[in-house]
Amino acid sequence: MELSELLLMVIEPSRMQRNIIVGHLRKMGIVAIEEFTEAAPALERMQGITPDIVISAMHLPDMTGSELVGQMRTKPELCDVTFFLISSETLYRYLEPIRQAGATVILPKPYDPERLNEALSSAVNYVAARQNDFEGTNEEFDDLWIMVVDDSSTSRKYLHRVLTSLGIHNIREAKDGAEALQILKSQRFDLIITDYNMPNIDGLELVEHIRHYSDQPSIPIVVVTSEQNDEPLHALKTAGVSAICEKPLSYVALRKLIRHLINEIE
Structure with missing residues (x-):
């Protein structure tokens, strides 16, 4: 196009x-x-x-x-x-x-x-x-499992569509950190993309729990946030996030980031 x-x-x-x-x-x-x-x-x-x-x-x-x-x-x-x-x-x-x-x-x-x-x-x-006209799908992503965590259904839908266009079809969604932690108890993932500001358990608490208390402590985690204050951003970095991205995240930026992180996994 x-x-x-x-x-x-x-x-x-x-x-x-x-x-x-x-x-x-x-x-x-x-x-x-x-x-x-x-x-x-x-x-x-x-x-x-x-x-x-x-x-x-x-x-x-x-x-x-x-x-x-x-x-x-x-x-x-x-x-x-x-x-x-x-x-x-x-x-x-x-x-x-x-x-x-x-x-x-x-x-x-x-x-x-x-x-x-x-x-x-x-x-x-x-x-x-x-419009199903994107040619950027990649068969090497077929076996990847990614979880999208965001209390906004619109944001989840947008991220889901971008991931699908990359050839990633194994996607689970969670509406907040609490639901994400429940899903992690029964399923393993290759990447987690999460919002920062969420009810119940926010992005920072989710990252800290995964890094210290889950059986998947090394999973790459991307936090997408509109937060501008240095203190929470520093806390996220200290907690061990793989990347922090400004919200809204552009299509091209997300595509490059996912490919970079997946290559690091491999």
């Missing part, structure tokens, strides 16, 4: 910002771009045609970007659509809901064109995987 094959919807109330974004997209060779200043007309349009990527600001006249992606995720035909947020917003209370709702990329405003290029290239692979 090429960038020129994508259908994008850009939702940005500022005409100047919208022109900058659309102009950049067109320079990249993207032709099919529909523009909106509010979320409601965009959602109505999505009932008739499913976009490949939605690019939105956070603060729209009729709702926030978090509410927009939240509504999209409730509709079967839109639940897997790639969602980019471009925003100058830095408050956790605004950004965390949109991460949990399934934003694929969050870019600061004014955005870095190079980062947008990378995000779009990653999105092409994800869209191709959604």
